[in-house]
Amino acid sequence: MSTLKFRPLRVTAYTVCSAAGTGRAATLSALVERRSGLTPNDFGASPLATWIGRVPGLEEQALPAAWAEWECRNNRLAWRGLVTDDFVDAVAAARERYGAERIAVLIGTSTASIGASEDAYRRLESDGRYPADLRRPIVHTPHSLGDFVQHALALRGIAVTVATACSSSAKVFGQAERLIRAGLADAAVVGGVDTLCGSTLFGFNSLELIASERCRPFDVARHGINIGEAAGFALLEREAGSGAWLLGYGESSDAHHMSAPHPEGVGARRALQDALESSQLTPASIDYINLHGTASLKNDEVEARLVADLFPSRTFASSTKGWTGHTLGAAGIVEAAISLIALESGWLPGTLNTGQLDPACGPQIRRENEQRRAQRALSFSFGFGGSNCVLALGRGDLT
Amino acid sequence: MSALPPIAIEGVAFWHTRMPGWTIARAVIRGEQDASATPAPRPTPGLLAPTERRRAPDTVALALEVAARACEAADRSPAQLRSVFASTYGDLGISDYMCATLAGTPTLISPTKFHNSVHNAAAGYWSIGTASHASYTAISAYRYTFASAVLEAATQVVCDEQPVVCVAFDVEAKGPLGTVAPSTGLLGVALVLAPPRGESQRTLALRVEQGSAADITQARSGAAALVAENALAPCLPFFEALAHSTPASVVLALSDHCLLHAQVSGSQ
Numbered sequence: 276m277s278t279l280k281f282r283p284l285r286v287t288a289y290t291v292c293s294a295a296g297t298g299r300a301a302t303l304s305a306l307v308e309r310r311s312g313l314t315p316n317d318f319g320a321s322p323l324a325t326w327i328g329r330v331p332g333l334e335e336q337a338l339p340a341a342w343a344e345w346e347c348r349n350n351r352l353a354w355r356g357l358v359t360d361d362f363v364d365a366v367a368a369a370r371e372r373y374g375a376e377r378i379a380v381l382i383g384t385s386t387a388s389i390g391a392s393e394d395a396y397r398r399l400e401s402d403g404r405y406p407a408d409l410r411r412p413i414v415h416t417p418h419s420l421g422d423f424v425q426h427a428l429a430l431r432g433i434a435v436t437v438a439t440a441c442s443s444s445a446k447v448f449g450q451a452e453r454l455i456r457a458g459l460a461d462a463a464v465v466g467g468v469d470t471l472c473g474s475t476l477f478g479f480n481s482l483e484l485i486a487s488e489r490c491r492p493f494d495v496a497r498h499g500i501n502i503g504e505a506a507g508f509a510l511l512e513r514e515a516g517s518g519a520w521l522l523g524y525g526e527s528s529d530a531h532h533m534s535a536p537h538p539e540g541v542g543a544r545r546a547l548q549d550a551l552e553s554s555q556l557t558p559a560s561i562d563y564i565n566l567h568g569t570a571s572l573k574n575d576e577v578e579a580r581l582v583a584d585l586f587p588s589r590t591f592a593s594s595t596k597g598w599t600g601h602t603l604g605a606a607g608i609v610e611a612a613i614s615l616i617a618l619e620s621g622w623l624p625g626t627l628n629t630g631q632l633d634p635a636c637g638p639q640i641r642r643e644n645e646q647r648r649a650q651r652a653l654s655f656s657f658g659f660g661g662s663n664c665v666l667a668l669g670r671g672d673l674t
Numbered sequence: 675m676s677a678l679p680p681i682a683i684e685g686v687a688f689w690h691t692r693m694p695g696w697t698i699a700r701a702v703i704r705g706e707q708d709a710s711a712t713p714a715p716r717p718t719p720g721l722l723a724p725t726e727r728r729r730a731p732d733t734v735a736l737a738l739e740v741a742a743r744a745c746e747a748a749d750r751s752p753a754q755l756r757s758v759f760a761s762t763y764g765d766l767g768i769s770d771y772m773c774a775t776l777a778g779t780p781t782l783i784s785p786t787k788f789h790n791s792v793h794n795a796a797a798g799y800w801s802i803g804t805a806s807h808a809s810y811t812a813i814s815a816y817r818y819t820f821a822s823a824v825l826e827a828a829t830q831v832v833c834d835e836q837p838v839v840c841v842a843f844d845v846e847a848k849g850p851l852g853t854v855a856p857s858t859g860l861l862g863v864a865l866v867l868a869p870p871r872g873e874s875q876r877t878l879a880l881r882v883e884q885g886s887a888a889d890i891t892q893a894r895s896g897a898a899a900l901v902a903e904n905a906l907a908p909c910l911p912f913f914e915a916l917a918h919s920t921p922a923s924v925v926l927a928l929s930d931h932c933l934l935h936a937q938v939s940g941s942q
Binding site: 446473 | 882
């Protein structure tokens, strides 16, 4: 059996919707104008004292009637993403080119539509059953999301939901690349969606990881994360005349702790090395890094040291969680999209809300935005359960 | 091309409440033995630290058991293997706890229960217990979960020429969630898939094609009724093929219109 060689894939369409904005243009404006999407938490009946990245208007935007079976906040946000930046049209054109069975769907999430199950438990009938409007089995499984996206895009091939916490929608790029490399698909819709829900807000609160203030990534006095919601999608193709590039990726495990990163970043370093190797890039060739930068004490410390150790001072690195909050299972696609927006526009976003940088930070980690030509980017996603993924993205010629 | 070149099946593991181990499951499938009359206690996750063994959720105990047994059968060191973990529903008991607590006293959520509630908890504990820095994934695809896991694991084997342990599991539903996400008993399965090394190995050839539910292979053995109520039951026809030494073809579903044809060679 001969090894099938990795080849870069084209990113022929992509979109992102978060609290910072709906679509690429609105996201770029928010980045350039340093306008945060974070607001005081008003989610649910008894909101915790924190800030959140809430996408406005989902409550009033029901799914089209044809998709009523999949109705829930998470799939509403997925639908908003699909119809933004003409993404659904780009997929329709690809469907014409390749056939519906040759486009795989690989979507990441941490909690999918668990919010619908939470809602059912608040409104149980006297016999203990779910209220009639929520007796829809599909929305009470993690695959609610991948199944919805496949049906909404009228695709008929492979469809998988990836749920590795905060690395989920970065790892979908790897799974898609392998399917295309092996000849099992010609193109893939990758992406991720996570929405605000009690499980994550109160869950991260129980771990004392939630900040009561606006999150301050890499600040010496940071106090934790703000949770956000977002949807993002990308269309990957093997053959295309234009588009950005998925140049490579690396995946690894910390093998350390369920809810804390490895103190020396062993897994993160390995994922980074694999991403550089598969993309044939060196640290010196990286113009921009979108860091995981959650504003949790440990993540930022480990990540700051990793970047300070391995990259030249000219590499521009930042966390954009101050705009979007930590969108958990959607963070991978949101930050891949922001990286592509940065490469295309030449606007490299700094780090919002951060005053004094942690002394662990090297000169790479920037607070202020900068305009400069950039062609190669990395996006870091390091998740719960020690699951790490680094994506290498690019624009322009490959040589 | 919608087919993968053949790969080797190096190890097989199976654990069900009434068929606790591949030896007994294979015998039940072949009609050579009856299933246990009494349910077996859940497996002990020996990979974990003693303090964590008892409080490990059912999903973790079950997944770690079958993953370890498959690696043993393959004579592979778990630390070197990449892994694919898959579950239709994840830990339904913890989801019930989370939803019930959120409905009443949300600020009292247990931090341990929360971090065990993530879909990649079993994969995370496996990487910790085996000290493996190799990548893992954790996936879900509703009724198509097992077939999707086998395809992802096999694709990794073919693309990167590395062995992969593929693990799938579903556990008993609890509380109101069980009315919309029904599943009973514990059912876990695992395979070590690897690049082929010699002619004496059992091989697996996979092909992806369009088709409908009518094309799917139905479970036929005496084990079918025992696992029918578990969410992972669609995996059984694959293990029925493995239980016999003759070559066999199995058709599993990958999505509503997409099928996975699995051809298993005979074994010596």
